[in-house]
Amino acid sequence: MDIKKLINEMTLEEKASLCSGKNLWETKEIERLGIPSITFANGPYGLSKINCDSYDPVPATCFPTPTALAATWDVNLAYSVGKAIGEECLAENVNILFGPAVNIQRSPLSGRNFQYFSEDPVLSGEMGAAFINGIQSEGIGACVKYYIGNNQESHRQNINNIIDEQTLNEIYLSNFERVIKNSNPFAVMVAYNKINGIPCTENDYLLIDILRNRWNFDGLVLSDLYAVNSIINSLQAGLDLEFPNSPNNTKQIIEAVLSGTLDSSILDNAIEDILNTISKVIKPVKECECNIYDKEKHNDLAREVAEDSIVLLKNKRNLLPLKKDRLKNRKLAIIGEYAKETRCQGDGNSNVIPIMFENAYDEIVKLVGSSVKIYYEKGYNTSKNSEDDDNTLLADARKTARTADIVILFVGTPQYYDKEYADNVNLDLPTDQVKLIKEIGKVQKNLIVVLSNGSPVTISSWAKYADSILETWLPGQASGGALAEILFGIANPSGKLPTTFPIQLSDTPTYLDYIDSENNLQYKEGVFVGYRYYDKKNMNVEFPFGFGLSYTTFKYSSLTLDKDILTDNDTLEIKLKVKNTGKYFGKEIVQLYIKNTDSNILRPEKELKAFTKVSLFPDEEKEVSFLIDTKDFSHYDINTNSWVIESGPYEILIGKSSRDLPLSKNIYVQSPYLPKTNYTRDTLAQDFLINPKTKEIVEPLLSSAAQSITSDTNAQEKLINYFKNIPIGRFTTLSNGTFTEKMLNDLLYSANEA
Structure with a gap:
């Protein structure tokens, strides 16, 4: 594809039309010039493709969600998952995957946390880069998102995040920088929100100064769906492509170029980025090339990731691992609806329709065989439409637990906790599940609790009732077998927390967040996000960042x-x-x-x-x-x-x-850097004594001022120490006019020049 030649041959109308999508998932084609359309699909943890004609979802492998993947702390697994999803994109004729999302888990209440890796930019960046390298090894483009500051769902489309420059660079840009430099994704998706008053889609500081110039990104910059307010401002700020289609904005581009409001070279630059990306992902169809992938192999990979993501949070008396031979002819109770109805993923546009599926109950039964007597109780309702009585479920579960030798209790957050478009209001498990844990704990000394959740939950109200606690996250389609192998020691848990588990919600650094009437949200905690906050305050937490137990030492x-x-x-x-x-x-x-x-x-x-x-x-x-x-x-x-x-x-x-x-x-x-002080009239005198260039002026000034008050040398020394803590500007008065305004201005000039 001769891109320069194509741009010269394109009409203004064709260029303008190419700057917005054909629909929700495709770019426009220009048949006259042989420019094809390319297809996008969601995919933070599996291909989520919607057929544009029928709007039916395409089945794919549902891998563990990104938080679970990050809990493996294994970049090789992240690469393998990306590669597998890339293979499925090839099979389904998807050219670019919307993923991964590498935003920071700033608050444990964010509804989209399950799509993000971690509270830490290094872990997020390394896992994200490996995932992208895996996808792009198959010739499929990755589109990293959401650039930047998409850290909550509430007011997501109109919030103005006020972030100081140090925090912006050290926390919220740092993970994106690592991804851009270590994996060179084909595309970057720009977020809805504003940063310090400017929409991300119109923010030339973010899109040009940092992304293009500082990081040398040369790929496609596109908007989230319906995120563009002004297509002209966005193009001038460095955006290339708006999703989805917008005939009105196409018309605005034409008018802006004709009137001179939009420089045609800016439009040409955007078209060049779009065509470059199309040329990267469009490949000639090879004869005998079969667009198929090994579904069993991908399911095995999903199981491996789920297995490595499980975090052993507690193991009192080494209750785990269970031993089949010791359980022979004994009673094992499996309680909780999530044992059969696995919470494999969160809710939203990125939902994956699993190709195959397994649950923990069936896999445990399969593993132990007939030698162990297994009893099941539902325990609670996950659906509000269920006709089962909560009190009856609790009573039946308690009765079964009392007569069992060991209980494995499955609990977790309901589907509406972990979803796009809404944040959570607390970190607690549902009250009926907490009550169930306590009631079973009162009658059963061998209690194993299995958690399923996309974000941290509080456990302080019930943890003492459980001997062992396993965190399984939202673990994908093949988690049943993975958990069974962990429970019975065929595999050893090796996951560690990618995020801190606080004792209570009010302990979190974002607890006092407040979105004002103009939709402003100040990131008051600054760089103290996650463990940085708890460690700085020396605050107790339930489980620290990076924590995870093992069956070995x-x-x-x-x-x-x-x-x-x-x-x-x-x-x-x-x-x-x-x-x-x-x-x-x-x-x-x-x-x-x-x-x-x-x-x-x-x-x-x-x-x-x-x-x-x-x-x-x-x-x-x-x-x-x-x-x-x-x-x-x-x-x-x-x-x-x-x-x-x-x-x-x-x-x-x-x-x-x-x-x-x-x-x-x-x-x-050893560094050549010297901290630069901005010297003003309000700078204390002692700060000028640190600077060799101004010390020789200020030191005699302090002595002279002290001598003008007393001839006692001891008293003078005390006065000098007092004067050190006085702003330098006040010495025009203290010196009785011997230190003039001109001398002060010369001193400030000299200090700032130094």
């Missing part, structure tokens, strides 16, 4: 750094050893955090910078290594509008979670 040792001093543009190699000291094969997620021990600005206590997953047999020991660079020690400086590194001591922390870091080493970082 791991020992960390022999941490070494390849240098003691890190200079600008250097790399640092970090090595340690991890040993499986237990009796089961297991996988451990090794997490690396960096702590700035002597910063001049308010910083998080520590931040995740790298991670890896290592597999170990009993008594096996492996060396783990990380290679990080000086960027990992940097922060965004609002005075220079750039990433900078403070010189000083830092601490390398290695361990199992943000609260369990058994290994640490200190390193000193």
